[in-house]
Amino acid sequence: MTATAPLRVACLGAGYFSQFQYDAWARIKDVALVGSADLDLSAAEATGLEAFDSLDRMIEQTTPDILDIILPPDGHAASIRTAISAGISTVICQKPFCRDLAEATQITAEAQTAGVNVIVHENFRFMPWYRAIKACIDAGDIGAVLQATFRLRPGDGQGPRAYLDRQPYFQSMPQFLIHETGVHWVDTFRYLFGDPVAVYADLRRINPVLAGEDAGFVVFDHPSGVRALFDGNRLLDHRSDNHRRTMGEALIEGTEGSLTLLGDGSVALRKFGHMNATQVLPPDHWQGFGGDCVHALQAHVVSALLDGTALENTCQDYLTVIRIRDAIYRSSETGTKLGI
Secondary structure, eight states: OOSOSSEEEEEEOOSTTHHHHHHHHHTOTTEEEEEEEOSSHHHHHTTTSOEESOHHHHHHHHOOSEEEEOSOGGGHHHHHHHHHHHTOOEEEEESSOSSSHHHHHHHHHHHHHHTOEEEEEOOGGGSHHHHHHHHHHHTTTTOSEEEEEEEEOOOOOOSTTTTTTTOGGGGGOSSOIIIIIIHHHHHHHHHHHOOOSEEEEEEEOOSTTOSSOOEEEEEEEOGGGOEEEEEEETTOOOSOSOTTTSSEEEEEEETTEEEEEOTTSOEEEEETTOSOOEEEEOOOOOSSSGGGHHHHHHHHHHHHHHHOOOOSSBHHHHHHHHHHHHHHHHHHHHTSOEEO
16 A cells, blocks of 8 residues: 555646546545646636635645646646645646657656656546457457557537637647647557557648648557557547547457447457457447546546556656657658657
């Protein structure tokens, strides 16, 4: 046992996505939510927790065991340094992690020196369908994996008002599809197939109101000859009652069968040479975000602190995701396949 329940959790940030994190923390039995901080004090007050407009004051008055940073990248480094100085031993930080690789590397080094756990809130690998797919791969259900495709089709990027009602800063991001969204599948493909050794990317902008790219193809060369394709287009949709549940569809193919992920969150296994498929995971009916993956990630961190289980998504490991992201952009700019 490395910590004692209940773990005191304070949250920094009360913007759009934070609703899922506050809700998930409230449903974890070994956690006590002790405070919310935001520059907009009314937003922090709306969480129903003790509210602050200063991180320093929140830390001083609530003495948290975990600081959950729910901010855009510009606020990550300073907030983590404040947590380190205050002696907080565990920090969870939203993705994209820090502003660039240099800043992320420096913060990682400072956290390691101080003995502080920094976990990046990269939650897609915790979606139940990817856990089910990973279990099938590890069990050999489709034999040796040969290739995989994920088709991102959230259907939320058309017209002049794209994203303005939910996350308006999306419109001004100079790097968008990969930096904000595609990194989820960079990490998920790593989780499923291992770290890629090379990438090739062809990115483009379709909606002219955006500063960054909103469509493109990225091919990953993974170990053992596995090839994975991220086919992303934020203007197009897929068959689903909730386009933000899976945000698209996937097909993973091996020497002995294939796995299919549909927009309802279900996973089916079809054995090689067979007409019929067997359902591995039923459709998802969670009304919140992504099969309750936020809760799964946070519960994973709590388990690691209380039971000593291994942590996923540490900032040290996540530096690889940032390096791959940067290689994707360089590949698209140069039109060449790049090693990682």
